[in-house]
Amino acid sequence: MDFTFTEDQLALRANVRSVFMKEVAPELLRELWETDTGRSAELWQLVTEQGLTALSVPEEYGGLGLADIDWVLMAQEVGYYGLTEPLIDTAWVGAALIAALPESAAAFKDVWLARIAHGEAKLAIGHPLNPLVENAHVADLLLLNHRDEVHAVPRGQVTLTAHASLDASRRLFAVEWTPSEATRLADAEVGRTLWADALNRSVLAVAAQLSGLVTRVLDLAIDYTAERKQFGKPIGSFQAVKHLLADVAVELEFAKPALLRAAVSLANGHSKTGLHVSHARLALADTATLAARHTMQVHGAMGYTWELDLQIFMKRIWALAAVWGDKAFHLQRVADHVLASDTVLDPSQTFAA
Amino acid sequence: MELDYTDKQRAFRAEIRAWLATHVPKQPLPSFDTEEGFKAHREWERTLFEGRWSMVTWPTELGGRGCDLIEWLIFEEEYWRAGAPLRVNQNGVFLLGPTIMDYGTEEQKQRFLPRIAAGDDIWAQGWSEPNAGSDMAAIRTKAIRDGDHYVINGQKTWSTRAVWADWLFGLFRTDPESSRHHGLSFVLVPLDTPGITVRPIRQLNGETGFAEVFFDDVRVPVENRLGDEGAGWSVAMATAGFERGLMLRSPARFQATAAALVRLYQANRAHADRDPAIRNAVLDAWLRAEAYALATYRTASRLIQGGEIGAEASTNKIFWSELDLKMHDAAQAILGAHGELVASVPREGAIGSWIDGFLFAQAGPIYAGTNEIQRNIIAERLLGMPR
Numbered sequence: 001m002d003f004t005f006t007e008d009q010l011a012l013r014a015n016v017r018s019v020f021m022k023e024v025a026p027e028l029l030r031e032l033w034e035t036d037t038g039r040s041a042e043l044w045q046l047v048t049e050q051g052l053t054a055l056s057v058p059e060e061y062g063g064l065g066l067a068d069i070d071w072v073l074m075a076q077e078v079g080y081y082g083l084t085e086p087l088i089d090t091a092w093v094g095a096a097l098i099a100a101l102p103e104s105a106a107a108f109k110d111v112w113l114a115r116i117a118h119g120e121a122k123l124a125i126g127h128p129l130n131p132l133v134e135n136a137h138v139a140d141l142l143l144l145n146h147r148d149e150v151h152a153v154p155r156g157q158v159t160l161t162a163h164a165s166l167d168a169s170r171r172l173f174a175v176e177w178t179p180s181e182a183t184r185l186a187d188a189e190v191g192r193t194l195w196a197d198a199l200n201r202s203v204l205a206v207a208a209q210l211s212g213l214v215t216r217v218l219d220l221a222i223d224y225t226a227e228r229k230q231f232g233k234p235i236g237s238f239q240a241v242k243h244l245l246a247d248v249a250v251e252l253e254f255a256k257p258a259l260l261r262a263a264v265s266l267a268n269g270h271s272k273t274g275l276h277v278s279h280a281r282l283a284l285a286d287t288a289t290l291a292a293r294h295t296m297q298v299h300g301a302m303g304y305t306w307e308l309d310l311q312i313f314m315k316r317i318w319a320l321a322a323v324w325g326d327k328a329f330h331l332q333r334v335a336d337h338v339l340a341s342d343t344v345l346d347p348s349q350t351f352a353a
Numbered sequence: 354m355e356l357d358y359t360d361k362q363r364a365f366r367a368e369i370r371a372w373l374a375t376h377v378p379k380q381p382l383p384s385f386d387t388e389e390g391f392k393a394h395r396e397w398e399r400t401l402f403e404g405r406w407s408m409v410t411w412p413t414e415l416g417g418r419g420c421d422l423i424e425w426l427i428f429e430e431e432y433w434r435a436g437a438p439l440r441v442n443q444n445g446v447f448l449l450g451p452t453i454m455d456y457g458t459e460e461q462k463q464r465f466l467p468r469i470a471a472g473d474d475i476w477a478q479g480w481s482e483p484n485a486g487s488d489m490a491a492i493r494t495k496a497i498r499d500g501d502h503y504v505i506n507g508q509k510t511w512s513t514r515a516v517w518a519d520w521l522f523g524l525f526r527t528d529p530e531s532s533r534h535h536g537l538s539f540v541l542v543p544l545d546t547p548g549i550t551v552r553p554i555r556q557l558n559g560e561t562g563f564a565e566v567f568f569d570d571v572r573v574p575v576e577n578r579l580g581d582e583g584a585g586w587s588v589a590m591a592t593a594g595f596e597r598g599l600m601l602r603s604p605a606r607f608q609a610t611a612a613a614l615v616r617l618y619q620a621n622r623a624h625a626d627r628d629p630a631i632r633n634a635v636l637d638a639w640l641r642a643e644a645y646a647l648a649t650y651r652t653a654s655r656l657i658q659g660g661e662i663g664a665e666a667s668t669n670k671i672f673w674s675e676l677d678l679k680m681h682d683a684a685q686a687i688l689g690a691h692g693e694l695v696a697s698v699p700r701e702g703a704i705g706s707w708i709d710g711f712l713f714a715q716a717g718p719i720y721a722g723t724n725e726i727q728r729n730i731i732a733e734r735l736l737g738m739p740r
């Protein structure tokens with residue numbers, strides 16, 4: 001029983017953190033809002049150089065073969081710095097989905113996993129839980145769910161209609177396409193398992209990003225309330241202000257272990273992965289929306305401006321808190337376990353198989 | 354990251370489970386805030402001790418099992434799963450014991466620890482005074498040196514279980530010229546010493562769960578001081594750290610309540626589901642109990658690797674006390690007009706059994722340092738906000 005990260009994992013995080021801190025600045029994110037694609041070739045190059053695109057590609061395809069636990073650390077940094085390159089859908093969720101394809105897709109795997117590892121391909125993922133597909137406009141390949149079948153469709157074969165998000169960093173598209181024998185990689189029976197896994201991985205990725213975002217808005221609020229003075233003192237010395245932020249810190253403290261447990265369950269194919277992932281997602285979405293509200297409040301009117309960088313992260317929180325299944329969807333997955341007649345509920349069951 | 358038990362831990366679980374199955378009293382003991390209940394609970398402590406289960410984390414030479422914190426969590430899970438009695442000696446076993454191990458002399462360890470382990474001495478805590486509540490550094494009760502004794506004068510209050518306890522540990526002002534955190538010492542006081550008057554206080558449920566303790570020229574030998582003279586504050590903080598941090602409220606307690614809440618809900622769904630908020634509250638409570646368990650395992654694995662308990666002692670205190678309130682609010686929402694009924698009213702489904710918990714949950718955000726004080730601590734120490 002060990003809830004701690006290895007030195008290697010922490011070193012990887014420290015490295016990525018220092019690179020993102022320098023290169024993924026709020027000013028850059030704002031510049032990208034104004035561009036057509038909203039994406040940056042330089043940033044993609046950067047994540048490739050950091051080895052992130054190869055992180056969970058199996059070693060035999062030229063990747064590093066690391067698992068969901070390492071990715072949770074990375075996704076928290078992605079959230080903290082607000083990166084919107086299609087890294088997670090490509091190199092984590094997409095790569096895992098492709099790696100798990102049946103033998104019949106061996107040739108496809110060879111090509112695409114190698115491309116992903118080398119940063120030569122970007123993926124977008126379409127799933128019925130999300131009305132729109134993020135980053136479809138820059139994807140070389142779209143992995144799409146058609147009645148549980150897995151289809152891979154090059155961007156040239158789809159028609160995209162852009163839909164603007166309140167978070168100008170997020171680029172969302174309605175995708176029109178025609179499923180065919182040629183695009184199908186797995187039938188519905190195999191696909192159901194693959195999609196269940198991809199769903200859990202995507203939900204975990206959302207939860208991990210939310211965790212990073214909560215830390216980010218807290219950091220911004222702590223800095224601001226130390227500097228801003230009213231009544232002759234820093235507003236951060238007022239208890240009402242302190243308690244707003246302490247509330248967020250408490251919730252985060254108890255959401256994070258759920259996130260870590262979900263990652264371990266997913267990595268090990270635990271029978272309750274869906275439950276654990278939904279727990280993490282519910283806890284972090286609640287924590288993050290509370291964090292957005294409270295950190296905005298302690299900024300006063302400044303918090304309501306376009307100018308303040310808080311908006312970048314607050315809007316990301318509002319958007320992410322509702323993707324890959326809404327609250328009702330995830331609560332139902334919890335109910336399916338907790339309220340089932342054959343579920344054993346007692347304190348010895350926390351880590352039971 | 355490895356969230357599985359070792360074979361040794363599984364075997365440990367099986368062992369305690371088997372022991373509890375044959376030893377836990379079939380009928381619940383009377384409340385330990387009554388005289389007969391206190392006695393029955395003291396006997397239970399003795400039974401636990403004889404099975405070497407009274408303090409599993411203590412060293413074997415003291416009658417413990419030298420368990421690490423993960424095994425302690427397993428023990429607690431099985432203990433709550435079995436519905437075993439509340440620990441009347443929790444102050445001694447979980448709070449004072451570890452403090453004596455850290456700060457006591459050899460002689461003090463020999464003198465106090467075995468008797469705590471066996472339930473021979475039941476301990477009360479004496480921090481609060483009428484004018485020193487949240488502001489504990491305002492303590493005024495004096496312990497003035499007179500030869501090889503301290504002479505104690507003043508008053509403690511809200512002292513849990515002091516009505517029938519044998520000993521009290523607490524903070525006293527040994528330097529009459531001092532103020533605030535300075536000049537305080539941590540002293541162990543036998544409650545049968547002449548000059549002590551214990552006046553029971555009835556709690557919200559009508560029982561005398563705590564007491565005022567008056568000291569009138571009470572003479573206590575100097576060797577009853579734990580730690581250096583004048584260094585009582587830091588010894589007390591170590592004790593408070595254990596309390597808030599980990600040992601006072603193990604997650605299993607709340608997981609057991611959450612499981613009972615789920616059963617209550619399931620037995621009353623036809624009625625409860627008229628309000629969809631009830632289902633969500635039940636599921637949320639269950640998730641939060643689970644989260645508290647996960648967080649505690651995480652803290653335990655950090656401590657095992659040499660970390661120290663920090664401000665998460667305060668996040669824990671807030672989280673479990675507010676969870677307990679939420680769970681009992683949900684139970685009350687399900688019970689509706691039956692919710693006011695007390696346990697002695699015979700009814701199907703042990704309906705009245707929720708009311709004691711509901712009342713006690715109201716105290717959670719107050720004792721062991723109020724949640725407002727904890728939020729101050731979190732803001733200043735964890736988040737680094739200005740004082």
Ligand SMILES: Cc1cc2nc3c(=O)[nH]c(=O)nc-3n(C[C@H](O)[C@H](O)[C@H](O)COP(=O)(O)OP(=O)(O)OC[C@H]3O[C@@H](n4cnc5c(N)ncnc54)[C@H](O)[C@@H]3O)c2cc1C
Pocket residue numbers: 239477478479480481482485486487488510511512513514563716719720721722723724725726729
């Ligand atoms: C069931 C129970 C068992 C207890 N057992 C023991 C025991 O065994 N031994 C013992 O010594 N004590 C015990 N206590 C006492 C407990 O520690 C105190 O009640 C607690 O520390 C609060 O002190 P107080 O009651 O004087 O409240 P006060 O300090 O008067 O507080 C009243 C209100 O003011 C708020 N407040 C006070 N100061 C601040 C501040 N700086 N910032 C924000 N808000 C503030 C508090 O949060 C609270 O809401 C027990 C209490 C209860 C309810």
